[in-house]
Amino acid sequence: MSDTPTLPILQDPSKRDFMKKTTGLSVAAALMALVPPGVREGAWAAGTDGLEKTDVTFGIIPLTDCAPIVIAHEKGFFKKYGLNSSVSKEASWANIRDKVSIGALDGAHMLAGMPIAATLGIGATPKPTITAFSMDLNGNGITVSNELYERMVAADPVAMKQRPTTAVALKKVIDADKAAGKEAMTFAMVFPVSTHNYELRYWLASAGINPDKDIRLIVIPPPQMVANLQSKNIVGYCVGEPWNQRAVELGIGHALVTDYEIWKNNPEKVFGVNLEWAEKYPNTHKATIKALLEAAMWADKPENRKEVVQIISAKSYVNAPPDVVDNSMTGTWRYNRVEAPQPMPDFNVFYRYAANYPWLSHAAWYITQMYRWGQFDRPVDIRKTAATIYRPDIYRTVAREMNVPCPTGDWKTEGMNKNPWTLKAATQPIPMGPDTFFDGMTYDPAKLMAYLKGFKVSNAKVDMAALARLNG
Amino acid sequence: MRVLIVENQPDRLAMLAPALEAAGCVVAATLNSARSLDAQIQVLRPDVVIIATDSPDRDTLENICVANQGCPRPIVMFTGDGSTDSIRAAMQAGVTSYVVDGLDPVRLRPILDVAVSRFEAYQALHDQLEQTRLELSERKLIDQAKALLIKQTGASEPEVYREMRRAAMDRGLKLVDIARQILQKPT
Numbered sequence: 001m002s003d004t005p006t007l008p009i010l011q012d013p014s015k016r017d018f019m020k021k022t023t024g025l026s027v028a029a030a031l032m033a034l035v036p037p038g039v040r041e042g043a044w045a046a047g048t049d050g051l052e053k054t055d056v057t058f059g060i061i062p063l064t065d066c067a068p069i070v071i072a073h074e075k076g077f078f079k080k081y082g083l084n085s086s087v088s089k090e091a092s093w094a095n096i097r098d099k100v101s102i103g104a105l106d107g108a109h110m111l112a113g114m115p116i117a118a119t120l121g122i123g124a125t126p127k128p129t130i131t132a133f134s135m136d137l138n139g140n141g142i143t144v145s146n147e148l149y150e151r152m153v154a155a156d157p158v159a160m161k162q163r164p165t166t167a168v169a170l171k172k173v174i175d176a177d178k179a180a181g182k183e184a185m186t187f188a189m190v191f192p193v194s195t196h197n198y199e200l201r202y203w204l205a206s207a208g209i210n211p212d213k214d215i216r217l218i219v220i221p222p223p224q225m226v227a228n229l230q231s232k233n234i235v236g237y238c239v240g241e242p243w244n245q246r247a248v249e250l251g252i253g254h255a256l257v258t259d260y261e262i263w264k265n266n267p268e269k270v271f272g273v274n275l276e277w278a279e280k281y282p283n284t285h286k287a288t289i290k291a292l293l294e295a296a297m298w299a300d301k302p303e304n305r306k307e308v309v310q311i312i313s314a315k316s317y318v319n320a321p322p323d324v325v326d327n328s329m330t331g332t333w334r335y336n337r338v339e340a341p342q343p344m345p346d347f348n349v350f351y352r353y354a355a356n357y358p359w360l361s362h363a364a365w366y367i368t369q370m371y372r373w374g375q376f377d378r379p380v381d382i383r384k385t386a387a388t389i390y391r392p393d394i395y396r397t398v399a400r401e402m403n404v405p406c407p408t409g410d411w412k413t414e415g416m417n418k419n420p421w422t423l424k425a426a427t428q429p430i431p432m433g434p435d436t437f438f439d440g441m442t443y444d445p446a447k448l449m450a451y452l453k454g455f456k457v458s459n460a461k462v463d464m465a466a467l468a469r470l471n472g
Numbered sequence: 473m474r475v476l477i478v479e480n481q482p483d484r485l486a487m488l489a490p491a492l493e494a495a496g497c498v499v500a501a502t503l504n505s506a507r508s509l510d511a512q513i514q515v516l517r518p519d520v521v522i523i524a525t526d527s528p529d530r531d532t533l534e535n536i537c538v539a540n541q542g543c544p545r546p547i548v549m550f551t552g553d554g555s556t557d558s559i560r561a562a563m564q565a566g567v568t569s570y571v572v573d574g575l576d577p578v579r580l581r582p583i584l585d586v587a588v589s590r591f592e593a594y595q596a597l598h599d600q601l602e603q604t605r606l607e608l609s610e611r612k613l614i615d616q617a618k619a620l621l622i623k624q625t626g627a628s629e630p631e632v633y634r635e636m637r638r639a640a641m642d643r644g645l646k647l648v649d650i651a652r653q654i655l656q657k658p659t
Binding site for chain 2: 091092093094095122123190191192193218219220221223224375381384469470472
């Protein structure tokens with residue numbers, strides 16, 4: 001049923017209005033007394049401060065945005081909150097997911113879509129996984145080979161002069177290849193449910209390119225991207241830093257566009273734990289988030305970024321030259337070797353703009369993309385599902401205990417703010433960054449079906465009518 | 473049985489390939505990186521994939537499995553960690569089989585056979601279990617919601633049930649969804 005004009009769920013998930021309309025007043029009144037808002041939060045706050053577990057191991061993937069975990073470990077924030085931490089560098093996202101699922105890791109650096117995929121069983125046996133902490137915003141880029149770049153410029157010189165760079169010229173190259181009967185080009189990203197996959201697809205699709213039909217899209221581990229571009233196995237990729245700037249420095253590719261330009265201040269990595277773990281060790285979980293929050297605050301300060309670079313470049317973490325890590329981490333971006341590095345101060349956001357808040361609307365956005373690209377075909381109530389996986393309630397408890405400003409709502413629209421703005425629905429007003437999409441689309445989590453139906457390119461496999469019944 | 477090996481450690485590979493062949497398996501290919509993994513799986517259609525747990529190429533394999541139904545799901549992992557706990561945990565996480573480094577080659581074939589048959593059995597059992605679990609939990613939710621409303625309103629069971637059913641029909645929702653709304657249980 002898509003005829004419901006407004007959704008009271010947006011700020012208050014108690015569904016009072018709905019019940020009033022459908023089951024009569026006495027029942028509605030009974031319900032109101034039954035489900036006071038914030039019950040779940042109270043339960044968390046009521047816990048004792050005793051840590052259930054003090055020896056903890058957290059997993060990371062060698063990428064610059066593992067910083068909050070590494071900084072919390074190296075700068076003693078975990079220790080401050082009573083945790084005896086170890087950091088384990090993992091070889092693959094699948095490894096991260098499995099080790100968190102089986103408890104071999106207490107928690108980990110995860111792609112924002114991973115707790116959702118793990119919970120829904122996309123790509124693995126379902127294991128309820130949650131996140132109460134977003135690690136950062138932005139941080140990725142799309143790079144193409146020099147050859148493809150030249151072809152794009154030749155195909156549409158005007159489009160290629162504009163920033164943010166669109167895929168309009170690429171579409172022309174693809175069309176020309178098709179007309180000539182050539183094989184589809186191969187692009188790469190890092191994981192099926194990665195932010196990179198959705199960003200690359202979003203960018204391609206906005207120019208009318210169907211990423212499942214017009215190109216070949218494969219997965220390559222981040223540290224192998226540059227080598228694969230160099231050996232011409234792929235013509236382009238979407239990856240996190242330092243692997244875009246590395247290709248530019250080597251002179252083998254053009255970093256066309258950052259994800260910041262595609263969707264300003266988009267959510268990137270999260271700190272994920274399995275639900276069973278979170279329920280068994282609630283105080284350890286809260287202590288971990290406190291340490292991560294302090295680490296994120298520290299790492300976000302421009303004066304600390306050089307030290308962040310020093311720490312995370314080390315062999316045991318990212319294992320890349322500090323000057324390459326430095327580029328994006330200190331707020332600059334190099335599109336190519338000809339141009340000087342450009343200022344990109346919000347390329348890595350670790351704390352400001354409420355970056356650590358696990359917005360339910362962000363989880364819901366990822367679920368819309370999983371439907372859009374046919375990764376998930378079981379109809380579910382998207383908002384409710386989001387609320388079981390992303391846990392702003394836990395974050396709020398932690399923020400309150402630390403006296404850190406925190407949003408009070410769980411949902412926010414995207415694409416409405418072209419300029420910096422102030423979030424007033426918060427314990428203290430929070431300065432926020434712009435949140436526009438480069439194609440001008442807007443996202444309203446109260447109108448998910450309309451959003452899903454608004455995509456011109458979509459390879460959804462879900463029964464849309466059934467999905468609409470659950471998300472009216 | 474056609475086996476695809478993804479392995480970048482030459483010494484492990486040197487042990488594995490002959491052992492598999494001696495055990496009557498066909499080693500369809502050995503890849504030392506994920507570079508062409510997806511094309512190779514399409515062409516070779518292996519029954520089992522053997523990969524090390526600590527291989528970055530697992531993500532590539534994962535993508536093939538998410539994207540295609542034709543993915544060989546029995547995936548056998550090699551690991552240096554032989555503790556019973558981690559093996560049991562890996563099994564629970566859905567890894568079909570778990571092979572410890574330095575394993576006696578004679579035992580390889582039975583492990584692969586078991587991996588394939590257990591995968592099939594597990595799939596069937598899993599689907600059945602999910603269905604049963606779903607039905608059972610739905611019924612429980614409806615009962616709880618009914619009990620709650622009866623307690624609150626003093627109305628009779630048939631009356632409450634009728635009310636809930638009407639709400640469901642009005643909205644084009646399932647009864648269990650109404651129950652969830654009443655109980656505030658997310659999906």
